[in-house]
Amino acid sequence: xxxxxxxxxxxxxxxxxxxxxxxxxxxxxxxxxxxxxxxxxxxxxxxxxxxxxxxxxxxxxxxxxxxxxxxxxxxxxxxxxxxxxxxxxxxxxxxxxxxxxxxxxxxxxxxxxxxxxxxxxxxxxxxxxxxxxxxxxxxxxxxxxxxxxxxxxxxxxxxxxxxxxxxxxxxxxxxxxxxxxxxxxxxxxxxxxxxxxxxxxxxxxxxxxxxxxxxxxxxxxxxxxxxxxxxxxxxxxxxxxxxxxxxxxxxxxxxxxxxxxxxxxxxxxxxxxxxxxxxxxxxxxxxxxxxxxxxxxxxxxxxxxxxxxxxxxxxxxxxxxxxxxxxxxxxxxxxxxxxxxxxxxxxxxxxxxxxxxxxxxx
Amino acid sequence: xxxxxxxxxxxxxxxxxxxxxxxxxxxxxxxxxxxxxxxxxxxxxxxxxxxxxxxxxxxxxxxxxxxxxxxxxxxxxxxxxxxxxxxxxxxxxxxxxxxxxxxxxxxxxxxxxxxxxxxxxxxxxxxxxxxxxxxxxxxxxxxxxxxxxxxxxxxxxxxxxxxxxxxxxxxxxxxxxxxxxxxxxxxxxxxxxxxxxxxxxxxxxxxxxxxxxxxxxxxxxxxxxxxxxxxxxxxxxxxxxxxxxxxxxxxxxxxxxxxxxxxxxxxxxxxxxxxxxxxxxxxxxxxxxxxxxxxxxxxxxxxxxxxxxxxxxxxxxxxxxxxxxxxxxxxxxxxxx
Numbered sequence: 001x002x003x004x005x006x007x008x009x010x011x012x013x014x015x016x017x018x019x020x021x022x023x024x025x026x027x028x029x030x031x032x033x034x035x036x037x038x039x040x041x042x043x044x045x046x047x048x049x050x051x052x053x054x055x056x057x058x059x060x061x062x063x064x065x066x067x068x069x070x071x072x073x074x075x076x077x078x079x080x081x082x083x084x085x086x087x088x089x090x091x092x093x094x095x096x097x098x099x100x101x102x103x104x105x106x107x108x109x110x111x112x113x114x115x116x117x118x119x120x121x122x123x124x125x126x127x128x129x130x131x132x133x134x135x136x137x138x139x140x141x142x143x144x145x146x147x148x149x150x151x152x153x154x155x156x157x158x159x160x161x162x163x164x165x166x167x168x169x170x171x172x173x174x175x176x177x178x179x180x181x182x183x184x185x186x187x188x189x190x191x192x193x194x195x196x197x198x199x200x201x202x203x204x205x206x207x208x209x210x211x212x213x214x215x216x217x218x219x220x221x222x223x224x225x226x227x228x229x230x231x232x233x234x235x236x237x238x239x240x241x242x243x244x245x246x247x248x249x250x251x252x253x254x255x256x257x258x259x260x261x262x263x264x265x266x267x268x269x270x271x272x273x274x275x276x277x278x279x280x281x282x283x284x285x286x287x288x289x290x291x292x293x294x295x296x297x298x299x300x301x302x303x304x305x306x307x308x309x310x311x312x313x314x315x316x317x318x319x320x321x322x323x324x325x326x327x328x329x330x331x332x333x334x335x336x337x338x339x340x341x342x343x344x345x346x347x348x349x350x351x352x353x354x355x356x357x358x359x360x361x362x
Numbered sequence: 363x364x365x366x367x368x369x370x371x372x373x374x375x376x377x378x379x380x381x382x383x384x385x386x387x388x389x390x391x392x393x394x395x396x397x398x399x400x401x402x403x404x405x406x407x408x409x410x411x412x413x414x415x416x417x418x419x420x421x422x423x424x425x426x427x428x429x430x431x432x433x434x435x436x437x438x439x440x441x442x443x444x445x446x447x448x449x450x451x452x453x454x455x456x457x458x459x460x461x462x463x464x465x466x467x468x469x470x471x472x473x474x475x476x477x478x479x480x481x482x483x484x485x486x487x488x489x490x491x492x493x494x495x496x497x498x499x500x501x502x503x504x505x506x507x508x509x510x511x512x513x514x515x516x517x518x519x520x521x522x523x524x525x526x527x528x529x530x531x532x533x534x535x536x537x538x539x540x541x542x543x544x545x546x547x548x549x550x551x552x553x554x555x556x557x558x559x560x561x562x563x564x565x566x567x568x569x570x571x572x573x574x575x576x577x578x579x580x581x582x583x584x585x586x587x588x589x590x591x592x593x594x595x596x597x598x599x600x601x602x603x604x605x606x607x608x609x610x611x612x613x614x615x616x617x618x619x620x621x622x623x624x625x626x627x628x629x630x631x632x633x634x635x636x637x638x639x640x641x642x643x644x645x646x647x648x649x650x651x652x653x654x655x656x657x658x659x660x661x662x663x664x665x666x667x668x669x670x671x672x673x674x675x676x677x678x679x680x681x682x683x684x685x686x687x688x689x690x691x692x693x694x695x696x697x698x699x
Contacts, residue, residue, distance in 0.1 A: 070555035071526075178647055179412075208411035209582060210644035213626035217641055235555065238585075242628035242641065262633045279560035280630050281585030285608045293564055294557045296511075297525040361631035 023097050024058035025229050026082065026115075026197055031055045031091035033077050037302065050301050051077045053253035054091070056328075059197065064223065064230040066240040068276070069250035072298055075233045078250075079199045082231065083117055084108065096196070113143045116190035120202035122182035126174040132185055133170035139193040159188040162225075163218065180211035187218065197229045204239060216243055237280050241265055246337075249273045252309040253301055255328060259338035267357040269340035271314050278360035290360050308343065316344055316353055371442060372399035373576050374423070374544055379436040381415070381422045388652035392418040394600040396436075400544065405570065405577040407591035407608070409584065409623075413648050415600040416580045420546045423578070424463055425453055440544070459489040462537040466549035468529035472521040478505070479517035482536045489540050504535040507572075509565060527558035534565065538573055548580040563589055584627055588612060596620050599649055599659040602678060606685040616687035618664045619644070658688070666691055 032054055037047040052074040059065045067075040081088050084100060093101040100111050116139075119125040126135060136156055139145075146152035160167045163184040174182060183203065190198050200219070204212045220243055223230060234240050240247060247264045249257040249272065257270040268274045275292040282289065294313045299305055305312050311321040320343050328341040342354070349355040381393040393415040400406045408416045421427050422434050425445060438445040440461065445453065457463075462485075465471040473481055482504055483497030492500060498517060505513035508531040521529055530550065537545055550566070551559040567590060570577060579591060587594055587608065594611045596604040596619065604617040615621045625642030646663040649655060657672040658664070664671065670690055678688045 070557060180647075209584070209623055210411060210626045213641035214643045216628075217643060220640075237556070238628040238630045238632075241630060241633050265631060266634050275557060277630070279556040281559070281563065281583065281589045282630055283584040283588045283612060283624065283627055284629070285588040285612050287588070291560065291564075293560050297527055297558070298555075359631075359634070361634060 025061045025063075025096055026059040026231070027092075027094040028058070028078070028082065029056050029092040029094070031078065031081055031093065032089040033074075033081055033086070034089045047302055050253050050304055052081065053301075053304070055250070055253075055255050057248050057255065057258060059229050059231060061196065061229055062223070062227045063246065064232055064244045066232040066234060066244040066247045067250060068234060068237060068240055068247060070235060070276075070298060072252075072301065073250040074253040074301070075250050076201055079117070079201050079231060079233050083115060083199060084112075110143075113139075113193045114196045115199065116193050116195040116197075117199045117201060118183070118186050118190050118203040120206050122179050122186055122206065125186055126182055126189075128174050130174075131170070132172055132174070135174070135185060135189055136170070136192050139189060143193055145192075145194065155192070159192055162191060162222065163188045178211075179207055180214055183207060183211075183215050184218065187215075187222070191222070191226070195228070197231065199231045199233065201233045202235070203232075205234065205236060212239070219243065237276065249276070252298060252304055254309060254341070256310065256342070257338075257340040258328065259340075263338045265361060266359050267338075268359055269338060269345065269354055270310075270342050271316050271344070271354065272310050273340075274354065274358060274360060275313075275315070292360065308341070318343070370401075371439075373402045373404075373441060374400040374578070375437075375439040376419075376423070377437040377439065379419065379422060379434070379438065381418050381427060382433050382435075384431045384433070385652070391600050391651045391654075393422065394651075396597070396600070396602055398595050398602065398605065400576050400578055402543065403570075403574050403576055404593065405579060405591050406593045406595065407579040407581060407587040408595045408597055409581055409587055410597035411582055411623075411648065413599075413651075414597040416582075416597050417548055419597070420463065420548050420578065420580050423546060424457055424461060426463075455489070458485045458537075458542075459540045460542055461544045461546065462540065462542040464530075464533050464537050464545065464547040464550045466552050468526055468533050468553065469521075471533060472529060474521055477518050477520055478524070478532050482517075482532070482539055485536065485539050500539065501535070504539050505532070507538070507569070508532075508535045509561075510535075526554055527561060530554060530558075530562055531565070534562075534569070538569065538575070541573065542575050544578065545575045546578045546580070549582070550579070551586060552581070552583065559586075566590060584612075584624065596623070599655070600651055601659055601688070603660065603689070604685075604687040605678075606682075606687075610682065610685050614682070614685075616681045616685065616692035617660075617689050618666055618692075619660045620687075622663075622665075658690070 031052055033052040035049040035051055036045040037049060039046040055078055067078060069075050080086060082093055088101050092099055095111055133156055136159055137152060140152060140155055146155055156170055157167045160170060165184050204215050207215060216239060222228060232244060241261060244261050246260050248255045251272050257273050268277060275294050278292045292315060296313055299312055307323045308321040308326050311317045326341040326343045328339050344352045344354050377397050379393055379396040383390040383392060396419060410416045423438055427434055434446060479498050479501045482501040486492045486497040486500050502513045502517050505516055510516050510528055510531050551562050554562060581587060591608045594606060594608050595602055598619050604620050615624055622642060622644040628641060644663055649662055657674060658676050661667050661671040676688045676690045678686045681687050681692050
C-alpha cells in the first residue's frame with residue numbers, strides 16, 4: 001500500500017463490501033428520531049422536530065462512510081443514535097448482526113465498547129480535572145481490558161505511541177496540550193476500548209489547517225493499521241473527499257444521495273449535492289467554476305416541506321417534486337452503488353440536468 | 363512594506379504595529395511589528411492560523427483592545443490620521459461610521475433583546491443624526507440591500523427569529539449602514555454553512571462593487587481568500603511572513619510556511635484529477651509568543667531551517683514584483699528595475 005492511502009483498493013471495493021450479502025459491520029434501517037416540542041399552558045407536546053426521518057445506510061468493516069450535510073440536517077443525531085446516547089423513535093440499528101437499539105442497558109455495555117466516538121471540540125470533550133492517564137485508563141478499566149496494572153501501563157504507552165504523543169505526557173493535564181494534541185488524546189481514548197467503529201463527529205472541524213492535516217493523516221494511518229470502520233460526520237467536503245470511501249449526503253433529516261467517493265464527486269445525482277459541491281470555495285484564485293447559489297435557508301425540520309424536502313430551494317424543481325416524495329433509488333440500472341432521491345432521474349436523459357457527469361468540479 | 367507607486371496615500375497604513383498583552387507569566391507579543399497598507403476600494407486578506415495575531419490586528423485597528431492589559435504601539439494611519447492618537451470620543455465617531463466591522467459570530471454579536479431595526483438604526487441615529495422613523499426607513503433599505511426577504515417585517519424582529527445566514531446579513535447591513543470607507547470582516551463566514559457561505563461571499567463581492575468600501579478580510583480559510591481577496595498577507599506568530607497579490611501567492615508561494623499551509627489543504631476534486639497525495643503536515647506547534655524570538659519565527663517548524671534562521675530574523679524583502687517574504691532562503695526572481 002502506497003502513501004496515497006485513499007487510492008487503496010478498498011476505495012472502490014468498499015462498494016462490493018456494501019453490496020455483498022455478507023453482514024456489514026453496522027447497518028442502520030429507516031432510522032427516525034423525532035424530538036417532541038413542548039409548550040402551551042400544560043406543557044403538552046405541541047409538535048415534533050423531525051431531526052432524522054428515515055435514514056438507512058451500512059458500513060463495512062474497515063470502511064469510511066462520510067455523512068455530510070449542513071447544520072441541522074441531522075447528521076450528528078444519526079451519530080448519537082448509533083451510539084445510543086438516546087432512544088430512537090423508530091427503525092433499527094444493527095451492529096455486527098445484533099440489534100442494539102432495543103438492547104437493555106445491562107447487555108448494551110459490551111456493545112458500547114465496539115463503537116466509540118471522537119467529538120468536535122477537543123477543549124470541552126476532555127475532563128479538565130483528569131490526568132491524561134486517567135482519561136485513557138477509564139475505558140480500559142470499565143471494559144476490563146487490562147489484566148493487571150502492568151498491562152494497563154503497557155496499554156497506555158501503546159496508545160500514546162499510536163497517536164504520536166510522547167509517553168511521559170500521560171501524567172499531564174488536558175490544559176497543558178494544544179488543540180491538536182488534545183484531539184490526539186480524544187482519539188487515544190476512543191482507541192483505548194479497542195472498538196470496531198469510531199464515529200468522528202466533526203472531529204477535525206475545529207482544528208487549524210496545519211493541525212487538521214496532522215489529524216486527518218493520523219486517522220487514515222490508524223484506519224489502515226487497525227482496520228477500523230469510521231463514520232465520519234463532517235460538513236467539510238474537501239476533507240471528506242480526501243479520506244472517505246463512500247459518502248452519504250443528508251438534507252433535512254434524510255439521506256438524499258449515497259455513492260462511492262469518486263462517483264459522487266465526478267457525477268453528483270442530486271441537485272443538493274451538486275449545489276453543495278459548487279459552493280465550496282476552492283483555494284485556486286480565478287478558478288472558473290459554475291456556481292449554483294441556493295436561495296434562502298434550510299426549511300425548519302419542525303414542518304418539513306411536502307414532497308421532496310429540497311424542492312423549496314432546488315433550481316430544477318418541477319410540479320411532481322412538490323407533491324411526491326422521491327425515494328432513494330439508483331438513477332440508472334447497473335449503477336447500483338450510486339443512488340439519489342430525485343425525480344429528475346425519471347425524466348428522459350435530455351431533460352435531466354443531472355444526467356452524465358454534472359459535477360461542478362470538472 | 364510595498365508602498366504603492368501611485369501618488370495617492372493609502373486609505374489605511376499600519377506601521378510597525380505592536381500589540382502586546384501583559385500576562386502573569388510574561389508579555390504576550392500577539393502582534394509584533396506588523397506593517398501593511400490598504401488602498402481605497404481594495405480587498406486585502408490577512409490569513410493565518412489561530413494565535414497568529416490576525417484578529418488582534420483587526421481589533422487593534424478599531425482600538426477595541428482593552429488597555430491594560432493590552433498595549434498598542436506603532437502607527438495606524440487612516441486617511442492620514444493616526445488612530446492611536448485620537449481621543450476616545452474621536453475614536454467613537456470613527457467606529458461604525460468610517461470604519462466598521464463584521465464579527466465572526468452572528469449569534470453572539472447581535473444584542474438579543476433589541477430588534478434588528480434598533481440595532482441597525484443605532485449607528486444611523488448616532489453618526490448621522492437620523493430620527494427614529496428615518497433610521498427605521500434606512501434600516502429597511504439596508505436589509506433590502508443585503509437581500510433579506512420581507513425587510514419591513516424583519517426589521518421589527520429579534521435576532522433569535524433569524525437564521526444564522528440572515529443574522530450575518532444583518533451584521534453586514536449594520537456595518538454598511540453609514541457607508542464606511544473601510545470594512546473589517548473578521549472570519550465573516552466561518553460560522554456559516556457552505557451554501558450560506560456562498561451566498562454571503564457573493565453578497566460581499568456584489569456590495570463591494572456597489573458600495574466601494576475597502577475590505578480587510580481576516581480568515582483562516584484559503585478557499586475564501588482565493589475567492590474574494592486581491593492581495594494577501596500571511597501572518598505567523600504575530601508577524602507578517604509573506605505578502606503578495608492573490609494569484610501569485612497561490613501559484614508561487616515563497617515562504618515555507620505559506621507553502622506548508624497550501625499543501626495542508628485538501629483540494630476539492632482531488633479524487634477526479636488523480637493528484638491525491640498525503641496531506642502535507644507542518645510538524646510541531648506555533649511558538650509561544652511570551653518568549654522573545656531572535657531568529658525566524660518559523661524556524662522551529664521549517665523543513666529548510668539552518669543556523670542562520672535560528673540566529674537572525676529574516677527581513678521582509680521583495681522576492682518578485684509586489685511580492686515580499688521574510689525568509690533567508692526564498693528565491694528571488696529577477697525584477698524589472
